[in-house]
Amino acid sequence: MAKENFVEQIADIEADFPRWYTDVVVKTGLVDYGPVKGTMVIRPYGYAIWENIQSELDKRFKATGHQNAYFPLLIPMSFFTKEAEHVEGFAPEVAVVTHAGGEELAEPLAIRPTSETVFGSMYSKWIQSYRDLPVLINQWANVMRWEKTTRPFLRTSEFLWQEGHTAHSSEEEALDETMKMLGVYKEFAENCLAIPVICGRKTEKEKFAGAVATFGMEAMMKDGKSLQAGTSHYLGQNFAKAFDIKYLDKDGVQKYVYTSSWGVSTRLIGALIMAHGDNRGLNLPPVVAPVQVVIIPIAAKKGGVLEACAELKQKLVKEGVRVTLDDGEQSPGWKFNEWEMKGVPLRIELGPRDIENGKAMIFRRDTLEKTEYDLKNIEITVKDLLATVQKDMLEAARVRRDNRIAYADDINGILQGVEKGNFVKAGWCGSRECEDKVKAETAATARVFAEGETSCKCAVCGKKSAHTVIFARAY
Amino acid sequence: MAKENFVEQIADIEADFPRWYTDVVVKTGLVDYGPVKGTMVIRPYGYAIWENIQSELDKRFKATGHQNAYFPLLIPMSFFTKEAEHVEGFAPEVAVVTHAGGEELAEPLAIRPTSETVFGSMYSKWIQSYRDLPVLINQWANVMRWEKTTRPFLRTSEFLWQEGHTAHSSEEEALDETMKMLGVYKEFAENCLAIPVICGRKTEKEKFAGAVATFGMEAMMKDGKSLQAGTSHYLGQNFAKAFDIKYLDKDGVQKYVYTSSWGVSTRLIGALIMAHGDNRGLNLPPVVAPVQVVIIPIAAKKGGVLEACAELKQKLVKEGVRVTLDDGEQSPGWKFNEWEMKGVPLRIELGPRDIENGKAMIFRRDTLEKTEYDLKNIEITVKDLLATVQKDMLEAARVRRDNRIAYADDINGILQGVEKGNFVKAGWCGSRECEDKVKAETAATARVFAEGETSCKCAVCGKKSAHTVIFARAY
Numbered sequence: 023m024a025k026e027n028f029v030e031q032i033a034d035i036e037a038d039f040p041r042w043y044t045d046v047v048v049k050t051g052l053v054d055y056g057p058v059k060g061t062m063v064i065r066p067y068g069y070a071i072w073e074n075i076q077s078e079l080d081k082r083f084k085a086t087g088h089q090n091a092y093f094p095l096l097i098p099m100s101f102f103t104k105e106a107e108h109v110e111g112f113a114p115e116v117a118v119v120t121h122a123g124g125e126e127l128a129e130p131l132a133i134r135p136t137s138e139t140v141f142g143s144m145y146s147k148w149i150q151s152y153r154d155l156p157v158l159i160n161q162w163a164n165v166m167r168w169e170k171t172t173r174p175f176l177r178t179s180e181f182l183w184q185e186g187h188t189a190h191s192s193e194e195e196a197l198d199e200t201m202k203m204l205g206v207y208k209e210f211a212e213n214c215l216a217i218p219v220i221c222g223r224k225t226e227k228e229k230f231a232g233a234v235a236t237f238g239m240e241a242m243m244k245d246g247k248s249l250q251a252g253t254s255h256y257l258g259q260n261f262a263k264a265f266d267i268k269y270l271d272k273d274g275v276q277k278y279v280y281t282s283s284w285g286v287s288t289r290l291i292g293a294l295i296m297a298h299g300d301n302r303g304l305n306l307p308p309v310v311a312p313v314q315v316v317i318i319p320i321a322a323k324k325g326g327v328l329e330a331c332a333e334l335k336q337k338l339v340k341e342g343v344r345v346t347l348d349d350g351e352q353s354p355g356w357k358f359n360e361w362e363m364k365g366v367p368l369r370i371e372l373g374p375r376d377i378e379n380g381k382a383m384i385f386r387r388d389t390l391e392k393t394e395y396d397l398k399n400i401e402i403t404v405k406d407l408l409a410t411v412q413k414d415m416l417e418a419a420r421v422r423r424d425n426r427i428a429y430a431d432d433i434n435g436i437l438q439g440v441e442k443g444n445f446v447k448a449g450w451c452g453s454r455e456c457e458d459k460v461k462a463e464t465a466a467t468a469r470v471f472a473e474g475e476t477s478c479k480c481a482v483c484g485k486k487s488a489h490t491v492i493f494a495r496a497y
Numbered sequence: 498m499a500k501e502n503f504v505e506q507i508a509d510i511e512a513d514f515p516r517w518y519t520d521v522v523v524k525t526g527l528v529d530y531g532p533v534k535g536t537m538v539i540r541p542y543g544y545a546i547w548e549n550i551q552s553e554l555d556k557r558f559k560a561t562g563h564q565n566a567y568f569p570l571l572i573p574m575s576f577f578t579k580e581a582e583h584v585e586g587f588a589p590e591v592a593v594v595t596h597a598g599g600e601e602l603a604e605p606l607a608i609r610p611t612s613e614t615v616f617g618s619m620y621s622k623w624i625q626s627y628r629d630l631p632v633l634i635n636q637w638a639n640v641m642r643w644e645k646t647t648r649p650f651l652r653t654s655e656f657l658w659q660e661g662h663t664a665h666s667s668e669e670e671a672l673d674e675t676m677k678m679l680g681v682y683k684e685f686a687e688n689c690l691a692i693p694v695i696c697g698r699k700t701e702k703e704k705f706a707g708a709v710a711t712f713g714m715e716a717m718m719k720d721g722k723s724l725q726a727g728t729s730h731y732l733g734q735n736f737a738k739a740f741d742i743k744y745l746d747k748d749g750v751q752k753y754v755y756t757s758s759w760g761v762s763t764r765l766i767g768a769l770i771m772a773h774g775d776n777r778g779l780n781l782p783p784v785v786a787p788v789q790v791v792i793i794p795i796a797a798k799k800g801g802v803l804e805a806c807a808e809l810k811q812k813l814v815k816e817g818v819r820v821t822l823d824d825g826e827q828s829p830g831w832k833f834n835e836w837e838m839k840g841v842p843l844r845i846e847l848g849p850r851d852i853e854n855g856k857a858m859i860f861r862r863d864t865l866e867k868t869e870y871d872l873k874n875i876e877i878t879v880k881d882l883l884a885t886v887q888k889d890m891l892e893a894a895r896v897r898r899d900n901r902i903a904y905a906d907d908i909n910g911i912l913q914g915v916e917k918g919n920f921v922k923a924g925w926c927g928s929r930e931c932e933d934k935v936k937a938e939t940a941a942t943a944r945v946f947a948e949g950e951t952s953c954k955c956a957v958c959g960k961k962s963a964h965t966v967i968f969a970r971a972y
Contacts, residue, residue, distance in 0.1 A: 123643030168598030
């Protein structure tokens with residue numbers, strides 16, 4: 023048996039978390055390295071997770087009044103210079119097309135690192151009157167940011183994402199939209215990915231280049247580091263002014279619009295892996311798992327076993343469950359390991375004795391518990407169990423995280439906290455100097471403001487605190 | 498009333514077909530021109546059509562055993578030179594990234610014009626044994642081909658498409674796959690787009706650069722020109738040898754795989770417009786129409802009208818119909834024109850008298866007929882009508898096309914035929930010289946072989962005919 027164990031190929035999660043991560047992503051067939059440095063190929067098993075993420079999010083975007091569209095990949099370099107902060111933030115990471123169709127281009131073109139500028143240029147054309155507002159458009163697209171250090175899903179030169187871009191007649195409405203979409207992300211992260219997130223405003227240093235304010239959601243990974251899982255930006259009139267997006271208001275006056283943008287990416291797959299995985303490999307929540315249930319025949323060659331398994335599969339398919347019957351030639355033990363590594367939430371084992379007794383054994387990937395259930399109405403049992411697993415995984419992740427939230431009064435406390443793999447809440451005066459000092463001395467960054475919490479003094483300089491901040495080391 | 502008529506903004510379809518096309522695509526909000534020459538922005542109404550196309554095709558790909566994945570946008574230029582015909586065909590149209598992250602790249606990178614090479618490089622890594630075959634992967638992606646003359650949807654530097662790439666252990670299986678996917682495209686084009694297509698093999702000149710054989714499907718547009726609506730390529734071992742894709746067969750021998758590739762693109766939206774549109778604008782088949790039914794209240798301010806309309810809408814939503822209630826302030830006549838221009842298959846008019854009589858007027862966009870129906874069970878009526886419209890649109894397009902298929906014995910006959918906007922069937926000896934001569938003298942190209950039909954002599958040189966070919970002017 024031991025020799026058949028796939029899991030031996032994966033590094034120990036406690037001993038070497040980064041290697042555990044790359045082992046898991048590659049060996050479960052989620053991803054492979056592309057031929058160009060820093061790129062990834064998202065393989066079918068990984069892409070199926072992305073399709074489930076897309077379908078869940080897209081439903082929510084449409085339910086909140088957004089429409090999808092598609093804007094061009096290539097953006098004139100000159101567009102970036104129109105918004106001063108934006109160009110400073112993105113120009114260094116841009117990939118540039120200089121030649122096309124056998125000729126040198128008159129103006130170099132950037133492959134979009136994000137699309138505020140090209141949306142801005144079109145919105146300026148489309149928006150004329152208050153009747154045209156709000157404009158609520160999202161796109162699913164690939165983007166490119168040339169990064170020095172890359173890791174599959176977490177940081178790659180090309181990645182897939184969605185980016186919403188909206189335009190409104192008032193500051194209040196644009197801010198409402200910014201917060202509404204942050205709320206959509208949070209609800210999705212918790213109910214679909216089973217990942218509890220902390221949402222809040224980012225510091226000036228950490229905000230999106232060109233935004234008035236950025237709000238992020240932060241998720242704790244199993245090594246205690248934070249992963250920024252999504253952001254929503256209130257852009258004020260910065261892009262409206264840069265791209266001359268004006269409308270004629272009811273009062274006959276030309277006014278600039280207020281805009282927002284918000285996005286999540288294939289990074290979420292990295293979050294799933296690191297929030298739930300363990301030494302057996304992936305551990306996927308049912309809502310986004312490509313395979314929710316695997317059926318493994320025991321003593322498959324005995325009469326009636328494969329037939330009973332196929333019948334069970336049909337029952338589950340009928341109920342809309344994503345189910346696979348593994349009737350391959352490997353031993354049950356080998357299959358157990360393989361499907362556990364792939365993170366399939368439920369495994370049903372069905373052998374001659376089970377069939378005789380009208381029972382089946384169900385294994386839960388999240389708790390590693392095995393329980394016997396009646397075969398009668400098993401499709402109801404399975405659906406209930408999938409819902410339970412989904413809920414329990416969120417709860418387990420929440421407990422893990424909440425046990426690792428610490429408080430600190432000084433920079434040494436922050437250091438000790440993050441060394442232990444905690445999120446550390448501490449007061450901060452609001453100065454860039456103190457923020458930089460935390461980073462230099464602890465390798466932790468200000469993730470988001472802990473909304474509603476107050477500290478009396480800055481953990482760095484001791485002056486009056488302006489915000490309570492969550493500090494953490496981050497991906 | 499006249500002043501309110503949107504339709505006046507559209508050029509006459511008989512008088513100026515190309516302008517009619519660009520008027521329709523822009524004025525119905527399908528598309529706009531992007532800031533970079535030759536690029537397009539697919540606006541929400543156009544993108545919703547693409548989403549419906551994607552969903553219908555994706556279902557069919559999965560039902561035939563394919564999985565989705567995502568491969569990188571950027572391909573090392575050196576990959577193209579590995580397959581001699583491929584580089585010759587695609588290098589002139591490639592957009593090239595030379596700088597990224599503030600530095601010049603050691604090797605320039607191509608933005609994919611198609612992905613045989615990058616799939617090939619990964620398949621060579623993934624495929625080891627006969628057990629790994631077949632590999633059946635599809636991706637939905639953007640691609641870029643730098644074109645001199647562009648037109649929205651028909652030919653743009655960037656477009657959206659799907660590309661399937663499969664690897665097999667035998668020639669027979671790879672050829673079966675090639676033909677199977679051509680069949681999937683044909684069934685989809687006819688049953689979803691209501692466009693009859695002629696499928697067949699392409700000449701050497703017209704085949705995909707790097708293929709052994711290309712099979713295409715050709716659709717007739719209302720101006721009698723042909724549009725290549727999809728292609729399926731049998732690649733033999735060309736890419737297997739270029740990228741060293743080998744497997745260990747059951748007999749212990751290392752062998753090259755056989756591959757296929759196949760794709761359709763946002764061009765299909767152009768096909769929809771030109772196959773069904775008319776002087777009122779778009780005319781969309783129900784299966785892919787973003788809005789299948791629009792409800793227009795008559796005398797909306799009269800008590801009970803809007804309520805009855807809203808109730809009707811709910812009934813249809815419940816039945817899964819994509820329905821809009823236009824309760825805007827414009828006159829019913831203005832709304833009629835607008836929604837006709839947008840090609841919505843059915844319009845339901847509901848006023849006080851209709852409600853009193855338990856009736857509603859339904860207008861069919863395809864036949865322009867208006868009929869009164871009982872409000873009782875109207876959701877059933879509407880669903881039946883949508884199915885009828887879908888079927889009738891295909892049939893009408895088939896009659897239009899079949900009336901425009903001509904035969905010719907000589908090159909003058911081909912010229913006369915295509916001048917009248919016909920597809921012309923004629924014998925061809927198989928020589929490149931005769932094929933080129935047809936193009937030079939008639940501006941028509943060999944679209945596909947008319948399978949199963951034989952002609953005795955070549956229409957150009959009079960020698961023995963090798964194939965009957967469909968000649969047409971084409972997009």
